[in-house]
Amino acid sequence: QVQLVESGGGVVQPGRSLRLSCAASGFTFGSYGMHWVRQAPDKGLEWVAVISYDAINKYYVDSMKGRFTISRDNSKNTLYLQMNSLRPDDTAVYYCARELEGFDNWGQGTLVTVSS
Amino acid sequence: QSALTQPASVSGSPGQSITISCTGTSSDVGGYKYVSWYQQYPGKAPKVMIYDVSFRPSGVSNRFSGSKSGNTASLTISGLQAEDEAEYYCASYTSSSTRVFGSGTKVTVL
Numbered sequence: 001q002v003q004l005v006e007s008g009g010g011v012v013q014p015g016r017s018l019r020l021s022c023a024a025s026g027f028t029f030g031s032y033g034m035h036w037v038r039q040a041p042d043k044g045l046e047w048v049a050v051i052s053y054d055a056i057n058k059y060y061v062d063s064m065k066g067r068f069t070i071s072r073d074n075s076k077n078t079l080y081l082q083m084n085s086l087r088p089d090d091t092a093v094y095y096c097a098r099e100l101e102g103f104d105n106w107g108q109g110t111l112v113t114v115s116s
Numbered sequence: 117q118s119a120l121t122q123p124a125s126v127s128g129s130p131g132q133s134i135t136i137s138c139t140g141t142s143s144d145v146g147g148y149k150y151v152s153w154y155q156q157y158p159g160k161a162p163k164v165m166i167y168d169v170s171f172r173p174s175g176v177s178n179r180f181s182g183s184k185s186g187n188t189a190s191l192t193i194s195g196l197q198a199e200d201e202a203e204y205y206c207a208s209y210t211s212s213s214t215r216v217f218g219s220g221t222k223v224t225v226l
Contacts, residue, residue, distance in 0.1 A: 035215070037217075044119065044203075044205065044217060044218075044219055044220040045154070045156075045162065045205050045207075045217040045220070046119075046217060047207070047214065047215040047216060047217055050213075050214070050215065057213070059212065059213045059214045060214070061117055061214060062117050063117075095161060095162075101164065101167040101168070101171065101173050102152030102153075102154075102164040102166070102167030102168070102173075102207070103152065103154070103162070103164055103207070104164050104167070104173060106161040106162060106163075107161065108161060109161060
C-alpha cells in the first residue's frame with residue numbers, strides 16, 4: 001500500500017533552516033509529481049510547492065519562493081523541502097502528498113515550530 | 117495566489133443534502149477541470165473526496181458529488197450522516213502551474 005512518512009520537523013529559531021523529508025513506499029515514486037502542503041495551527045490548508053516526477057519542473061507559492069526549495073531523490077524514494085530564513089508564521093504541520101487523482105495520498109505530517 | 121472562497125460553515129440535519137461552494141477566478145477554478153475536494157477530521161491528514169471536478173475515488177461514498185459552473189465549483193453531500201461532520205477544502209490547479217486551496221468549510225450535522 002502507498003505510504004508517505006514525513007520527518008525532520010521540530011522546534012527551530014527564527015532565521016534558521018530546516019530540511020524536511022518524505023519517505024515514499026508502495027508505489028513507483030519516480031513516476032509521480034509530489035507536493036508539500038502545510039497547515040498552521042487551527043488554520044486551513046496552504047499549498048507550498050510541487051515537483052515533477054523527473055525533478056525538472058518546480059513551482060512554489062509566491063510567499064515562499066526564494067526561501068523554500070523542493071527537491072527529490074528518486075533513487076531513494078524521498079522528497080525534500082529545504083526551508084531557509086524561517087519565520088514564526090512558518091509554524092505549521094507540513095504534509096507531503098502524491099498527485100494522481102487529486103492529492104490522493106498524504107503523509108501523517110511533521111510539525112515545524114519556529115520560535116525563539 | 118489568494119485562497120479560493122468557501123463559506124466558513126454549512127450545517128444540515130441527518131438525511132438532508134448540503135452544498136459547499138468554492139469560488140475562484142478564470143485563472144484557476146474557471147479555467148481548468150482540475151478541481152478537487154478534501155475532507156479533514158481534526159488532527160488527521162486530508163482525504164480526497166472528489167477529483168477533476170466530479171470524479172469520485174474508489175471507496176468514497178456516492179453521497180458525495182462535485183460540479184462546476186464558471187468560476188465556482190460545488191461539493192454536494194446527500195443523505196447527510198453524522199460521520200460527515202468535518203472540515204472540507206477545495207483545491208484547484210492554476211494558470212501558473214501552482215495549486216491553491218480554498219479557505220475551508222466546517223460542516224456541522226445538527
